[in-house]
Amino acid sequence: MNPILQTIMNHRSVRSYSTEPVADDQIRRIVACAQAASTSSYLQAYTIIGVRDPERKAKLAELAGGQRHVASCPVLLVFCADLRRLELAAEMEGVRPDETAASLESTELFMVALIDASLAAQNAALAAESMGLGICYIGGIRNRLAETAELLRTPDRVIPVFGMTVGYPARTNNRTQSRKQRLPPESVYGEEQYPDSETLKQSLTSYNADISAYYRERTGGERADRWTEQAATRLRRPTRLDVKEILLQRKLPLQ
Amino acid sequence: MNPILQTIMNHRSVRSYSTEPVADDQIRRIVACAQAASTSSYLQAYTIIGVRDPERKAKLAELAGGQRHVASCPVLLVFCADLRRLELAAEMEGVRPDETAASLESTELFMVALIDASLAAQNAALAAESMGLGICYIGGIRNRLAETAELLRTPDRVIPVFGMTVGYPARTNNRTQSRKQRLPPESVYGEEQYPDSETLKQSLTSYNADISAYYRERTGGERADRWTEQAATRLRRPTRLDVKEILLQRKLPLQ
Incomplete structure (x- = not known):
């Protein structure tokens, strides 16, 4: 197996971090790798917000349902689906808002933004892991999405979609633990x-x-537990049913 | 730069392939790498369909707007957002449909599926590239989404979201060509x-x-061209406005 396959196959979520800081240069490389991912029609419809401020991280940890590693990680990267930058581009070209609304409010373009953000994120994750850092995706930032968006000052047509904690794994992480087996x-x-x-x-x-x-x-x-049991339990407890309304309020009506 | 960063930074879309076949074992590795990606709550809400049949590829190339590399690549991987497997899991656990509908029809769970599919896809892309293969994402499969879904026989609660052509780059690909620069x-x-x-x-x-x-x-x-000009042009031509309706028909109403 080549080193890339190894890094990919060795992935485990890391939820406990050492106090060793993550350097600005490492973040720059991670962002450069995120940007190197494919992007639909060159639109690059995502933005990453890096959070190091302890108070802001603590607040985000609370908003994400009390996930302690969101507060204790050196850096939290928040990936946002972003159609605002495209809207701004059209404004800079003198295009009227009514000419771009149908695109900006479409389900299609929201999907593009979500896919772009996710491809970038997975590059970021592997880049971090290749440098010896550990990561954990945080879907919990959609728990109280409106408050998260406010805290990160995302404008209309932008929505945080998930976070990613980044840091050196604490020694207590047992990297040899058996990986949770995937579907056949x-x-x-x-x-x-x-x-x-x-x-x-x-x-x-x-x-x-x-x-x-x-x-x-x-x-x-x-x-x-059976996997089907876990899946059934999750489906019986619908979560984040307010996401649709929050997207609408933030001018992402998924038409 | 370590080999992972190099592979990530060297990414270019490959649209011209040699006739050298892609082995089944390579596809197995690529799928294993896709599956190694993080997945929200262990749901693994995506499915990959591998297409090698020349007629089916030709038809998909046509549906994707006449993209020739979709027909000429040795393998096309189609990534689908998949909530059907979860629904089946709940059925196997004896859960009634009315108990799972709110989850299965939520915007939130569709986002989970789209993110899961995209993280898996980017792992697949890098795995392929690490083996010397080239790839190109095909958003064009959403051009005529209902027909694509029919051709691939995806059931309700499943929708193809993008394709990925895979194959050895033709010699004519100039891998040293300047990479399209990303946003600052x-x-x-x-x-x-x-x-x-x-x-x-x-x-x-x-x-x-x-x-x-x-x-x-x-x-x-x-x-x-200016980037803002390209973006403005794209926004003024709304595309795939039927996606919302097709999702609804396929029981993904994004509530």
Whole structure:
């Protein structure tokens, strides 16, 4: 395996960081790597906000549901879907707002921004990991999204979509711990077309057995969750149902 | 620069492929790398469809607006946002449909699926590039999204979001060609908060000068596009305004 495949396959979320700081130059490299990702039609429809200020991180940790590593990491990168920069570009070209509204308010362009932000983020994650840093994605910043957006002063047509904690892993991180096993490839990858239902069901059943064994081993038999059980539990508790309304308020109506 | 940073920074879209085939084992590795990416709450809400069949690729090339490399690449990977597998998981656990509808129809969970698919895709892209393959993202599969979904037989609650052509670069690809310069970092990265308007405007103005110079050089003075001009042109031509309706028809109403 080449070093890139190794770095990719060795990924684990790191939630506990040493006090060793992350240098500005490292952040610059991470941002440069983020920017090197593909971007739809050269639009580059995302912005990254780097947070180091302890008070702001503590506040964001609270907004994200009390995730302590958001406060304790040296740097939190917040990835935003950004259509404002494009709107500004059109303004600079003297284009009237009514000429750009249909694009800026479309589901399509929001998808472009979300995809651009995510591709950039995954480059950032791997760049950080290649330098010995650890990262953890923080979807929790969508828990109280309006407050998060206000705290980071994102304007209309921009919305934070996830965070990423960055820092050197604390020694207590056991990097050799078994990685949480992913779905069997045949349920995630289809040849020529979407996998058929029977294949899917069978592979989820065999996956359940593996996942249960994993939990049993890690908890001395106390837990034996099935993956389908976890998924079902999550679906029965709808979360963040206010996201649509917040997007609308911030001029991202997903038309 | 370590090999990972190098691979990331050397990325260029490859649109012309040699006839050298891509081995099944390479696809397996690429999929394994895709699966190694972070996933929100372990949901793994995406599916990849690998297309090698010449007729199906030709049809997809047509649906994507006549992009020839979609037909000529050895393999096209289509990344789908997938909430169907989660729905099936809940069904396997005996959960009633009315208990999961609010989650499955939420904007939030669609965003999760889109982010999961994109993080997986960027891992796949880098894995492919690390093996000497070239890739190109194909947003064009959203041009005629309903037909694309039908061709790939994606069920309700699943939608193809982009494609990725994969193959060995043809010798004619000039890998030393100048890479299209990205936005100045100060307009994409803000410290503690979103960049202020003045910084943004100034950096776009200086970026315009660089981009114009790039086009002038490459076209012997025939073109001198500004980035803001390209962005404005794109915004004035809204595209794929049917995406919202297609998502709704496929039970992804983004509530």
